Amino acid sequence: MHLHHGPPGHHSHGHDGGTRAFAAVTLLNLAFTAVEAGYGFATGSLALLTDALHNLGDVLGLALAWAAAVLARRPPRGRHTYGWRRATLLSPLANALLLVAFSGALGWEAIRRIGDPPEIPALTVVVVAALGIGVNLGAAWLVRGGEAHDLNRRGAFLHLMADAAVSAAAVVAGLGMWWLGWAWLDPAVALLIGAVVAFSAFGLLRESLAATMDAVPRGIDAGDVRAFLGRQPGVAAVHHVHIWPLGAGDIALTAHVVRHCDSGHDAFIARTVGELSERFGITHPTLQVEHGDGCGDASQD
Numbered sequence: 284m285h286l287h288h289g290p291p292g293h294h295s296h297g298h299d300g301g302t303r304a305f306a307a308v309t310l311l312n313l314a315f316t317a318v319e320a321g322y323g324f325a326t327g328s329l330a331l332l333t334d335a336l337h338n339l340g341d342v343l344g345l346a347l348a349w350a351a352a353v354l355a356r357r358p359p360r361g362r363h364t365y366g367w368r369r370a371t372l373l374s375p376l377a378n379a380l381l382l383v384a385f386s387g388a389l390g391w392e393a394i395r396r397i398g399d400p401p402e403i404p405a406l407t408v409v410v411v412a413a414l415g416i417g418v419n420l421g422a423a424w425l426v427r428g429g430e431a432h433d434l435n436r437r438g439a440f441l442h443l444m445a446d447a448a449v450s451a452a453a454v455v456a457g458l459g460m461w462w463l464g465w466a467w468l469d470p471a472v473a474l475l476i477g478a479v480v481a482f483s484a485f486g487l488l489r490e491s492l493a494a495t496m497d498a499v500p501r502g503i504d505a506g507d508v509r510a511f512l513g514r515q516p517g518v519a520a521v522h523h524v525h526i527w528p529l530g531a532g533d534i535a536l537t538a539h540v541v542r543h544c545d546s547g548h549d550a551f552i553a554r555t556v557g558e559l560s561e562r563f564g565i566t567h568p569t570l571q572v573e574h575g576d577g578c579g580d581a582s583q584d
Contacts, residue, residue: 305349308422329473379488390477393470400466408457415450497527535567
């Protein structure tokens with residue numbers, strides 16, 4: 284029985300990840316979130332407060348992306364043989380729970396206010412929300428480079444563009460209150476934004492729970508990976524295939540492959556781990572080569 288790991292060149296222990304861009308975008312959004320929340324409390328506008336909540340969720344997400352890019356550079360040492368990347372899988376759980384709780388509280392307040400909406404300084408809502416459009420579009424411009432092949436950047440870019448649209452909804456509410464005197468628009472838009480926050484938070488909660496339970500990452504079909512390994516030269520059987528996320532951008536795999544031949548294992552390992560990285564984005568594969576029949580129960584996973 285031979286235990287082989289992929290060559291060091293196939294392991295992705297360091298990511299540039301655009302740490303400076305993520306840092307700038309995170310701090311910019313955090314500053315705007317504080318400003319928007321301050322005006323929301325000062326004016327009593329639920330639309331501004333729920334938009335600030337939405338932006339706070341994005342700040343947390345961007346901070347995680349920033350932290351992941353930084354932590355991925357720390358080499359494994361001591362008891363942390365994989366480094367600290369896996370910690371980034373736990374933070375979204377807390378973020379999602381907080382966002383669900385806050386959006387629920389603001390949603391309840393919005394429902395209470397719809398029947399008797401207070402007077403809100405509409406122009407303040409318009410100006411602050413319009414500033415949010417500019418901040419989000421500017422932040423999206425900062426992370427735009429490389430989003431076609433960098434999932435971390437692409438996710439941040441799309442989220443920021445969506446935030447600009449949410450701020451635009453708050454602008455529309457402010458204009459409606461200013462021109463038409465429809466005070467109910469403020470709690471109504473707050474309900475709409477709160478629903479968007481809750482929906483995205485539930486999605487985040489589901490994905491983070493799956494990640495912490497070592498589920499196969501989204502975008503990877505375990506059956507396709509097993510079939511790929513079974514098609515490799517000299518492979519008679521494949522079993523004990525496990526695929527799980529290590530952290531942001533890092534995916535691990537372990538598998539037992541039965542090969543009847545007694546030679547060429549090193550070349551087989553080098554070629555296979557390279558293709559696992561290129562085809563499936565699996566950066567930490569470990570393959571155990573077994574000889575002959577009865578080397579393992581292929582029915583077990």
